Amino acid sequence: MNPLAILAALAALVAVATLLGLIWRVRQGKVTAGSGETITAADLASDAPLGASATLVQFSAELCSRCPGTRRMLSTLAADRPGVEFLDVDLTHRADMANRFNIMQTPTTFILDRSGRIRARIGGVPNRDSITEQLNDLTGRNNVRIAA
Amino acid sequence: MSESPRSTGIDPRSPRFGASITGILLLVVLFLALAGAATAALTLLTAIAALFGWGAFAGVRRHPYGLLFKAAIRPRLAPPAEIEAAGPPTFAQGVGFAVTAAGVILGLFGVPYAVGIAAALAFVAAFLNSVFGYCIGCQLYVLLVRVGFVHVPEAARAQ
Numbered sequence: 001m002n003p004l005a006i007l008a009a010l011a012a013l014v015a016v017a018t019l020l021g022l023i024w025r026v027r028q029g030k031v032t033a034g035s036g037e038t039i040t041a042a043d044l045a046s047d048a049p050l051g052a053s054a055t056l057v058q059f060s061a062e063l064c065s066r067c068p069g070t071r072r073m074l075s076t077l078a079a080d081r082p083g084v085e086f087l088d089v090d091l092t093h094r095a096d097m098a099n100r101f102n103i104m105q106t107p108t109t110f111i112l113d114r115s116g117r118i119r120a121r122i123g124g125v126p127n128r129d130s131i132t133e134q135l136n137d138l139t140g141r142n143n144v145r146i147a148a
Numbered sequence: 149m150s151e152s153p154r155s156t157g158i159d160p161r162s163p164r165f166g167a168s169i170t171g172i173l174l175l176v177v178l179f180l181a182l183a184g185a186a187t188a189a190l191t192l193l194t195a196i197a198a199l200f201g202w203g204a205f206a207g208v209r210r211h212p213y214g215l216l217f218k219a220a221i222r223p224r225l226a227p228p229a230e231i232e233a234a235g236p237p238t239f240a241q242g243v244g245f246a247v248t249a250a251g252v253i254l255g256l257f258g259v260p261y262a263v264g265i266a267a268a269l270a271f272v273a274a275f276l277n278s279v280f281g282y283c284i285g286c287q288l289y290v291l292l293v294r295v296g297f298v299h300v301p302e303a304a305r306a307q
Contacts, residue, residue: 001182001183001184003183005182006179006182006183007179009178009182010175010178010179013175013178013268013271013272014175014275016272017271017272017275017276018275018279020272020276021275021276021279021280021282024276024280024282025280059290061289061290061293062235062285062289063235063236063239063285063286063289064236064283064285064286064289064290065160065232065233065236065237065283065285065286066283066286067286068232068233069230091290091293092293092298094293095293095294095296098290098293098294099294103290103294104287104290104291105286105287105290106286106289106290107286124286
């Protein structure tokens with residue numbers, strides 16, 4: 001290949017990588033509908049009970065650099081709201097659970113309603129505002145900020 | 149300082165800095181491979197694989213790019229907003245090592261395009277890591293757990 005054609009090929013590779021990165025970034029933290037399945041604390045191998053009005057379930061694993069930050073954010077959001085619990089599930093030793101819930105990346109977050117139904121699923125690092133919005137819907141708290 | 153790579157934090161910008169150097173070198177490999185300079189391409193890819201191996205087996209904190217970052221770049225930056233565990237970038241180095249070492253071995257056996265394809269794949273991963281902060285451990289590790297590739301003894305949980 002002549003040098004010009006090679007440089008064009010390299011530029012195309014950089015463009016493809018950029019496109020992949022942008023797609024990945026857009027999909028990170030996107031809230032999608034949950035399966036609607038109703039689960040219990042026992043299904044998550046959790047000793048702690050689910051929240052009275054909502055539960056944030058974070059699936060983590062080893063070698064996940066984004067998991068600790070997500071854990072801090074979600075546990076703070078839950079602590080600020082009565083009736084909302086936060087559960088962190090480590091999948092490193094639980095391939096069965098990862099398969100059952102089809103976890104493709106960590107962190108993955110489920111938002112459960114008062115009955116334990118999976119209402120929303122978020123792959124990757126969640127966005128604080130989207131979680132707040134979901135929790136406001138589930139706990140019946142009005143978000144005054146969007147009144148305008 | 150503790151010797152355990154899992155228990156000691158690193159500046160998250162350090163692996164991204166290293167990945168940018170690696171990414172540029174991988175583009176050079178691809179250029180050489182496409183230009184027909186097969187020996188030069190294979191030699192440079194071997195050097196890159198050795199550096200990945202260094203990071204993967206000695207831990208990312210002992211990697212030369214990490215030391216360069218610490219000595220030359222970090223003093224010029226504000227302190228990091230957050231310290232991250234060294235485990236995930238060390239795992240990423242292992243993935244880079246697997247891909248580039250496969251390219252080197254196939255290249256040595258004369259498999260056509262092996263060096264260029266390995267360089268292109270590793271470049272995409274390095275680029276995503278460097279530019280977008282993509283964490284390959286977050287994406288890949290849980291999939292390895294699911295296919296049963298990762299078997300951590302129950303005893304290790306108690307740590």
